[in-house]
Amino acid sequence: MENIINQFQLKTEIVNITPLKIGHINDSFILTGKNDDDESYFLQRINHNIFKDVEGLQNNIKIVTDHLRKKYKEAGVTDLSQRVLQLIETKDGKLYHKDNEGNYWRIYINIKNTHSFDAITPELAYETGKAFGDFHNMIADIPANLLIDSIPNFHNVEFRVQQMKDAANENVAGRLQKTVWMLDELLRRADEMCLPQKLMREGELPGRINHCDTKVNNILFNDKDEPCCIVDLDTMMISTVLSDFGDFMRTAANTGAEDDINLDNIDVNLGIYKSYTKGYLEKATFLTELELDNLALGAKMLSYMQTVRFYTDYLNGDTYYKIQHPEHNWQRTLAQFRLLEQQEKKYEIMQQIVKRYSVISE
Ligand code: GN1
Numbered sequence: 232m233e234n235i236i237n238q239f240q241l242k243t244e245i246v247n248i249t250p251l252k253i254g255h256i257n258d259s260f261i262l263t264g265k266n267d268d269d270e271s272y273f274l275q276r277i278n279h280n281i282f283k284d285v286e287g288l289q290n291n292i293k294i295v296t297d298h299l300r301k302k303y304k305e306a307g308v309t310d311l312s313q314r315v316l317q318l319i320e321t322k323d324g325k326l327y328h329k330d331n332e333g334n335y336w337r338i339y340i341n342i343k344n345t346h347s348f349d350a351i352t353p354e355l356a357y358e359t360g361k362a363f364g365d366f367h368n369m370i371a372d373i374p375a376n377l378l379i380d381s382i383p384n385f386h387n388v389e390f391r392v393q394q395m396k397d398a399a400n401e402n403v404a405g406r407l408q409k410t411v412w413m414l415d416e417l418l419r420r421a422d423e424m425c426l427p428q429k430l431m432r433e434g435e436l437p438g439r440i441n442h443c444d445t446k447v448n449n450i451l452f453n454d455k456d457e458p459c460c461i462v463d464l465d466t467m468m469i470s471t472v473l474s475d476f477g478d479f480m481r482t483a484a485n486t487g488a489e490d491d492i493n494l495d496n497i498d499v500n501l502g503i504y505k506s507y508t509k510g511y512l513e514k515a516t517f518l519t520e521l522e523l524d525n526l527a528l529g530a531k532m533l534s535y536m537q538t539v540r541f542y543t544d545y546l547n548g549d550t551y552y553k554i555q556h557p558e559h560n561w562q563r564t565l566a567q568f569r570l571l572e573q574q575e576k577k578y579e580i581m582q583q584i585v586k587r588y589s590v591i592s593e
């Protein structure tokens with residue numbers, strides 16, 4: 232590990248390396264020096280089985296973070312180091328280091344005095360909605376052709392359904408038979424859930440740069456509990472606005488956990504849903520009528536897609552997500568599916584809430 236850290240241009244002599252238990256994909260560590268006020272760092276081993284073009288991925292992050300810094304500067308914001316992630320280059324000027332075993336590493340400056348939440352209050356959801364609305368405004372003018380798709384078809388529901396069908400046909404882990412009811416439930420909903428993808432393909436729903444992983448814990452709050460920085464920029468790419476709206480609701484407006492073992496804990500938290508929608512729509516005033524009409528569907532769609540993805544990984548024998556026990560992907564599948572069912576029950580209210588706070592830009 233020391234050899235890896237030595238490749239980067241760090242200001243601090245590192246004395247502690249602490250592994251973090253976050254994320255399902257990459258491995259993360261905090262690097263600290265002797266003194267509390269030393270600059271500290273966030274080291275990640277990038278999962279290159281999933282992010283196959285690490286160079287392209289890192290370039291994306293550089294483009295997005297440089298763009299955000301420029302925008303904030305123009306707006307007169309001074310605490311830039313709290314607002315935008317800063318990559319550290321290697322001593323030979325690269326945005327990542329590839330070690331002798333073929334692992335890829337990157338380092339960000341650690342943003343101190345911040346924290347994230349797995350569960351938030353309606354007040355914080357309102358502020359977070361505004362923060363994501365601002366974020367979407369700020370990234371809207373990044374020339375989309377500069378970014379690569381760090382994971383092709385990442386939020387393409389049609390593609391995800393096809394992957395599930397393939398996994399079911401191959402049934403490599405022999406798990407289909409006992410779970411086939413789930414496959415039926417998911418296939419039954421496929422047409423409705425693939426509709427936005429079709430609308431984008433046909434040019435009806437605009438493709439916009441999205442974060443594509445707007446989990447509630449991907450936003451950092453400062454010590455006054457104000458949202459300050461959106462992190463985990465691995466999947467910034469073109470999608471429909473449903474992606475980011477929906478993924479936030481999937482994670483924040485759920486009374487249970489993503490993998491809750493007790494399905495009765497899981498329901499839609501309408502207070503959070505409402506506050507976030509209000510905040511987001513106050514800022515994201517660029518949305519078209521069709522996007523607004525489909526926003527509530529986005530919440531269902533992201534729960535659906537996550538159910539499909541967890542289930543596909545379960546059928547494939549757990550090759551994608553990190554798991555803590557052999558049935559973890561099945562537990563996640565059940566929990567996400569329950570959330571989807573609850574969203575289906577509350578769908579009308581969810582649509583009404585979007586309507587209530589909508590400002591149509593066309
Ligand atoms: C993965 O690694 P993490 O937790 O940031 C996944 C997301 C899923 C999420 C489910 C690259 O994100 O798409 O929504 O797990 N990231 C990738 O919690 O697949």
Ligand code: MG
Pocket residue numbers: 254444463465
């Ligand atoms: Mg992520």
